[in-house]
Amino acid sequence: MNTTTLALSLLWTTLLLRPSVATANVYEVFGAGARAQGMAGAMTAAATDASAVWHNPAGLTLSKPSLSVGFGGAFDRTAILLAPRPAGYDPPAYSTRLSPRSDSRDQGPILGVSLGLNLRLLTDDLRFGALVYLPSEGLAHTQGYFANERQQYFDNRLRFERLEERLRAEVLAAALSYRAADWLSFGVGLMAQSSAKNRTRVYTPNAADPSQVDMTIELEQAFETALIAGVQVQPWRFLRFGLALRDELSFDVRGRSEVQIAGQEGVEPYPVVQPIALTEHVSVPRIQLGTALLTDKWTVTLDGSYDLWSRFRDAQGNVANFSDGYTVATGFEYTVRPGTRVRGGAGWHPSPVPDQTGRTNFVDNDRVVVSVGSGNSFRLFDQDFEVDLGLQVHALLARSVTKQLPAKPALCTTTTTQLCDELEDANVDTPLFTAAETRGLQTGNPGFPGYSSGGYMLVAGTDVRWVF
Amino acid sequence: MARSQAHIVCAALVGGTLACEAERPPQLVADRDAAPVADGQAPTADGSLETEGFRPDGQWLLYMQDRYCLYAAGQSTDFLVWVWYLVDLSPLGPGATRDQLYLRQRMKMCAEEQSPVVGGLQTFVPAAIPANLPERTVDAFALGREPGDAWISQELVELWGLSEEVGVDEPLPESPDDPRVVDQDGDGEPGVTLTVGNNFCDVRIVQRTRYRLSGELVSGHRIEGALWSEVDKNILSATLPFCAASSQLEPRPDGSRVVVQRVDGKNGGVNLDADNNGAVDCAEILAGRDRLVSSGVISQDRPDPVRCR
Numbered sequence: 001m002n003t004t005t006l007a008l009s010l011l012w013t014t015l016l017l018r019p020s021v022a023t024a025n026v027y028e029v030f031g032a033g034a035r036a037q038g039m040a041g042a043m044t045a046a047a048t049d050a051s052a053v054w055h056n057p058a059g060l061t062l063s064k065p066s067l068s069v070g071f072g073g074a075f076d077r078t079a080i081l082l083a084p085r086p087a088g089y090d091p092p093a094y095s096t097r098l099s100p101r102s103d104s105r106d107q108g109p110i111l112g113v114s115l116g117l118n119l120r121l122l123t124d125d126l127r128f129g130a131l132v133y134l135p136s137e138g139l140a141h142t143q144g145y146f147a148n149e150r151q152q153y154f155d156n157r158l159r160f161e162r163l164e165e166r167l168r169a170e171v172l173a174a175a176l177s178y179r180a181a182d183w184l185s186f187g188v189g190l191m192a193q194s195s196a197k198n199r200t201r202v203y204t205p206n207a208a209d210p211s212q213v214d215m216t217i218e219l220e221q222a223f224e225t226a227l228i229a230g231v232q233v234q235p236w237r238f239l240r241f242g243l244a245l246r247d248e249l250s251f252d253v254r255g256r257s258e259v260q261i262a263g264q265e266g267v268e269p270y271p272v273v274q275p276i277a278l279t280e281h282v283s284v285p286r287i288q289l290g291t292a293l294l295t296d297k298w299t300v301t302l303d304g305s306y307d308l309w310s311r312f313r314d315a316q317g318n319v320a321n322f323s324d325g326y327t328v329a330t331g332f333e334y335t336v337r338p339g340t341r342v343r344g345g346a347g348w349h350p351s352p353v354p355d356q357t358g359r360t361n362f363v364d365n366d367r368v369v370v371s372v373g374s375g376n377s378f379r380l381f382d383q384d385f386e387v388d389l390g391l392q393v394h395a396l397l398a399r400s401v402t403k404q405l406p407a408k409p410a411l412c413t414t415t416t417t418q419l420c421d422e423l424e425d426a427n428v429d430t431p432l433f434t435a436a437e438t439r440g441l442q443t444g445n446p447g448f449p450g451y452s453s454g455g456y457m458l459v460a461g462t463d464v465r466w467v468f
Numbered sequence: 469m470a471r472s473q474a475h476i477v478c479a480a481l482v483g484g485t486l487a488c489e490a491e492r493p494p495q496l497v498a499d500r501d502a503a504p505v506a507d508g509q510a511p512t513a514d515g516s517l518e519t520e521g522f523r524p525d526g527q528w529l530l531y532m533q534d535r536y537c538l539y540a541a542g543q544s545t546d547f548l549v550w551v552w553y554l555v556d557l558s559p560l561g562p563g564a565t566r567d568q569l570y571l572r573q574r575m576k577m578c579a580e581e582q583s584p585v586v587g588g589l590q591t592f593v594p595a596a597i598p599a600n601l602p603e604r605t606v607d608a609f610a611l612g613r614e615p616g617d618a619w620i621s622q623e624l625v626e627l628w629g630l631s632e633e634v635g636v637d638e639p640l641p642e643s644p645d646d647p648r649v650v651d652q653d654g655d656g657e658p659g660v661t662l663t664v665g666n667n668f669c670d671v672r673i674v675q676r677t678r679y680r681l682s683g684e685l686v687s688g689h690r691i692e693g694a695l696w697s698e699v700d701k702n703i704l705s706a707t708l709p710f711c712a713a714s715s716q717l718e719p720r721p722d723g724s725r726v727v728v729q730r731v732d733g734k735n736g737g738v739n740l741d742a743d744n745n746g747a748v749d750c751a752e753i754l755a756g757r758d759r760l761v762s763s764g765v766i767s768q769d770r771p772d773p774v775r776c777r
Contacts, residue, residue: 079489079490080490081490081491081492081493082492082493083492083493083494083495083496084494084495086495086496086497086498086499086500087499087500088499088500089497089500092759092762092763093762204588205588206545206584206588206773211773212773261588262588263584263588263589263590263665263668264588264665264666264668266668267665267666267667267668365488368488395488396488397488398488398489398490398491399490400490400493402493402496403496403497405497426742427742427743427744440500448497449496449497450493450496451493452490452491452492452493453490454488454489454490455488455489455490456488456489
């Protein structure tokens with residue numbers, strides 16, 4: 001078996017092993033590695049170290065084998081400010097919610113560690129790469145959320161649907177890359193995300209006292225994976241093209257609770273089954289195309305991506321009705337002197353989320369990214385090392401949402417899309433409401449009657465890479 | 469970081485042409501006016517209108533929460549019974565003084581609910597039982613018309629599955645063949661039929677409940693007070709032997725209470741007249757029941773698992 005056959009076999013095996021599904025994460029938003037962060041993430045045709053596993057696995061063959069460790073963080077200064085609630089729209093017992101309706105600010109720093117590997121397999125033309133991001137919150141961190149009126153019963157605030165929790169997810173990715181010719185490389189790999197299956201069995205010995213329960217919990221941890229693949233073509237020494245694909249991936253918890261109540265044995269339904277479903281950290285399928293202009297002193301990149309945001313699912317697993325969208329980014333790297341490089345970049349990430357004038361509160365903003373960075377090579381203990389630094393500012397352009405008041409608000413059901421009524425109209429005065437007050441809209445939707453979102457994030461990362 | 473600094477960061481980022489910091493939106497939707505309040509009366513905590521003086525003529529809700537410790541199958545359980553009556557209240561005449569009132573109370577049971585008992589099983593009182601109970605007329609006496617004045621009611625006796633001739637101290641029939649037993653709920657079975665659990669079993673019983681009520685006026689449209697009750701019950705038959713097991717009730721007067729609340733919308737009382745026909749009926753009482761509880765007009769305790777241990 002020659003090397004080409006071996007490589008193709010490995011790639012094909014990797015594809016066959018790919019399960020059916022596939023997380024948004026820091027790499028998707030900030031870029032993988034400090035070099036990418038310094039160039040605004042425009043790396044489809046320029047990533048060659050372990051970060052290529054994420055940006056385009058075909059690039060693994062274009063640099064020396066290396067092992068890297070990185071540390072990064074983001075300082076979040078975004079905010080969602082709620083419009084004052086008008087009087088006369090409160091549903092029953094609205095003042096008794098566990099958490100009062102509140103703005104969303106200062107969600108805390110986002111910190112994590114990256115580990116990267118670019119390893120030679122048999123020949124320089126066949127590489128294995130791995131990339132791991134470990135957030136400071138730990139693995140499988142998640143927080144459920146209802147992007148509608150049901151959130152009033154929980155923390156009663158809004159959140160940035162494409163940021164926040166999605167930036168606190170771990171990343172596990174690995175890829176193989178093969179350089180078929182001097183001008184052609186391709187690569188394929190998998191990214192993985194933990195998932196869980198849960199079965200809880202509950203026995204309630206006294207129906208009159210629900211605080212007394214006997215419970216067993218079965219928890220099964222697993223991994224879901226998604227395909228990442230890419231090709232790089234370099235028809236001339238000064239020009240390289242890259243094409244990369246990523247499938248969708250999410251963190252899913254599925255399961256059910258089976259509740260038995262003493263005295264109800266044999267009475268259907270028995271046991272009472274409560275489904276459990278949570279979907280978080282959704283990464284949608286993405287296709288990205290990049291070019292790199294390469295000279296002795298300059299590398300200039302331009303990337304564009306198309307993301308199938310129409311496939312985005314909310315925390316309950318329902319399609320969120322976003323629009324497919326694109327992003328563009330450009331970056332440069334200039335060699336000031338041998339071993340010392342400076343970088344810069346800019347990107348434009350328009351929001352795929354339509355104006356949330358109805359029932360849902362998916363908060364999202366157009367985002368402008370500006371970045372700077374540097375890279376230095378040095379020798380230590382007779383070994384080659386590189387250290388990169390990347391800084392980004394993500395500006396979320398201010399966006400305001402005003403809910404549309406429906407002329408005839410419908411009662412909230414699973415299919416209602418407009419701002420919906422939580423209190424059925426009455427024809428008679430009651431102790432809590434007069435009949436007139438029940439007519440029309442009563443809602444505790446935290447996004448009602450509107451909100452504004454915006455702010456910025458400061459992102460910084462550094463990598464140290466041992467090149468061997 | 470101060471707001472001005474944030475502006476500088478954003479302005480520097482996007483060439484000073486766009487702002488990224490969110491500004492709190494103004495009041496986007498105008499306040500919706502509350503329902504008009506007549507004659508300048510102010511709403512009270514229970515949503516009704518404050519008035520002066522007790523005017524008994526009209527329709528009232530009489531709500532009883534009766535509490536017991538129930539001993540059965542080796543367990544003791546905090547057991548609650550909630551009873552909803554519609555009361556037509558009218559003055560019979562003055563008492564010894566101008567402010568004292570004799571009252572006539574024509575009472576119609578609308579519903580009775582019971583908390584779960586042994587094993588979490590709950591007994592349901594079918595609607596046919598209160599629907600077929602005769603209206604009771606019970607007189608009462610108010611010692612005045614002002615908050616704090618006492619209200620005392622004659623004893624109210626409810627007979628389930630029994631002829632009206634059964635006396636208050638008379639032993640209850642034990643056999644379904646006893647001529648004093650009547651098929652009150654019209655289901656073809658002697659006595660009344662209660663359903664236990666979700667059709668877990670049916671129990672046919674005869675029952676006599678004696679209620680003694682007293683309290684005081686807390687406003688012109690509300691009376692609150694204490695409740696003493698005595699329940700005699702015989703099980704005639706059951707579809708499962710388990711459901712025919714005997715039980716013992718120990719009254720817990722400290723957890724029992726009565727509320728009499730005006731519900732015809734007059735004199736500041738709440739209005740449950742859903743169809744605006746000028747009269748409240750049991751269906752309207754039951755339709756407004758949840759809102760009365762959720763608004764706190766009626767306080768409904770839940771069973772306390774340690775109360776009877």
